[in-house]
Amino acid sequence: MKTSCTRNMPKSFKLIFTFAFLPVLLASPIAVAEDSAVDLLNRMNKALHQLSYKGNLAYLRGDSLSTLHVDHSVVNGVATERVVRLNEGGSEISRELKGFSLSSIPRIRPEMESVYSFDMGRENRVANIPCRIITARPKDRERYLQKYCIDSATGMLLDYMLVGKSHKPVEQFMFTSIDIRIPEELSIENGDVSNQAIISLAKADTTILVPQAQAKKGSRQISNAALEDGWVIEALPAGFEISQAPHKKDASDDAAVIKHYIVSDGLSSLSVFVSPLTDSTPTNAVKINSGALNVVTQKKGDHMITVVGEVPEITLKNIVKNLHKK
Secondary structure, three states: OOOHHHHOOOHHHHHHHHHHOOOOOOOOOOOOOOHHHHHHHHHHHHHHHHOEEEEEEEEEEOOEEEEEEEEEEEEOOEEEEEEEEEOOOOOEOOOOOOOOOHHHOOOOOHHHHHOEEEEEEEEEEEOOEEEEEEEEEEOOOOOOEEEEEEOOOOOOEEEEEEEOOOOOEEEEEEEEEEEEEEEOOOOOOOOOOOHHHHHHOOEEOOOOOOOOOOOOOOOEEEOOOOOOOOEEEOOOOOOOEEEEOOOEEEOOEEEEEEEEEEEEOOOOEEEEEEEEOOOOOOOOOEEEEEOOEEEEEEEEOOEEEEEEEOOOHHHHHHHHHHEEEO
C-alpha cells in the first residue's frame, strides 16, 4: 500500500521498502496463558483461510483513514482475495492493493507465549456482529500490543489494532459491513465453526483449502550470530529468530546485491537489508514512520543498513546498534 512516506523516500530506499513489508503474527505452553484465548486465535487463523467473506472496512494507519473493500473467496479449494480502496461514494478509486491481506495472519506457535500473554476480554459488537476481544500483550517494549475482536461463532476477525506506547492505535482495521459464507465441508465436530454459525449464516457450495502461514518462499533459517560476509547481530530481543530471504539486486546497479534478513517472533516481524554503498546511495541516516511501520537506516563501513518493520522504533534502533561486521 503506497503511503506519503514512500513518495518522500529517496529513490534507492524504494526498492528496499517494496520488499520489506512482509506481513507476519502470534505463542511453550505457560500456565498463565489462557487456553481459550489461544484456541480462539487459532480458530481465527483457520477462518481467515477457510471462509468466503466480503465487506467494507475502515483502515487507520497513523493519522490516515481510508475505506477498503475486501473480497475473499474460496472456490474448488483455491482461495483468492481482492482488496481495493474506496472513495467517499463507495466506488473504487485505485488498483488492487497487494500489501494488505487478512489471510497473512499465521497460526500461534507455543513458543510465542514466552514473549506474549494472551488474554480473553469482554464482548464487543462490530458490524452488528458480537465478537470477543483478545489481547496479545508483549512482555517487553520491543513489540506492539495487539488487540483482536473475533466472532466466536465463525472465528472471523472483525476488528484488529496495534497499540503504541501512548496506548493509542498506531494501526487498525475494523469491518463496517461484512457478509460471511461457510463452506459445507467445514464441520461442527472439528470445531471449525459453531452450531450457531451453521444456523445463522448461509452456506457456500465450495470446498476449501487451508494453507498454513509459511516463511517467504526460498527463505532459510540461520544462526542469530552468523549472517553472510562476516555480519553478525550480537543480541536479538527475546523470542526473535532470523531467516534469510532470497537476495535482491539494486535496480540502479546490477553488481550491487542487497542481502535481506527476516527477523520474527511469529507475531511481530521486521526486515534487515544490508546494501553495498554505491555512488547514488544517500549516506545520511534516515527515520521514517507510517502508522505502525517504522524505517531506520544507518551507514556502517561501506554498507547501508536499512531496518523496516511493524515494531516500535526502539526495536529497529537496537537491531542496527547490534549489527556488526567482524
